[in-house]
Amino acid sequence: MAGRLLLLFIALPLAETWLLIEVGSRIGALPTILAVITTAVIGSQLIRRQGMETLREIQRRQQRGEIPAGPMLEGVALLIAGALLITPGFISDTLGFLLLVPRLRTRLARALLSRVFVMRGAAGFDAGADRSSETIEGKFRRED
Template sequence: MFFRLFLIFLIVPVIEIYLIIKIGQVIGGVATVASLLFMSLLGAWLMRHQGGRVLGEIRDELSRGRLPAAQLLDGALVFVGGVLLTTPGFFTDFLGIFFLIPATRRYIKLWLGLWLQARIARGGFVMRRHF
């Protein structure tokens, strides 16, 4: 797990720097910075809009006396999308917007469900209680 995180924190900045340089060569430095700022502002707006919608859905489910599991997962994905959009770069911006759009978020939830089922089926999760 530590090695995977190390690779992510090593590879993602390299990808970001590479993309910023290549896009900057094509559209220019000012346009590159402007597009990064625009993506951040768009992401902040999307996060606020989607986050508010998810909070409303959580409140609705709780008022009906049901556990808002799907809505909590939506909220976590919106949060991850917002965090990705706060990091400068085109790669993380693309991933962040992918997490914030409801249609693409559905695919992420589907993939997470399949991944969790596979992990549980092969005994990948062990519950330990420490008292």
């Protein structure tokens, strides 16, 4: 875990800086800056559209009584994509745009869900239980 954090917080910014310098030296500083700004603007528009569609899918599944775990993970992937796209750099932009590909994002969400399991009855949580047949005893008093 520490190695991954080192890679994330030290190696990635260094690689981003190196790549920005290389691209800037080949095409110039202004076109490089415009490219970074353009990817952020285009990415933010795509994220907004796909985020709204993901939100509608979550609502549809909730209305059907389903757990919207997949769409919720896709929403998290969109948040990560947004953070990557507003971060200056071509590597982060590439990763952000990859998360905007719906099929890739869906596969990623399914892969994450396949690694998670729910223990029936653990901590009082039972995702697949039909609670309509259970009786809950208790006292009730309305206070106005």
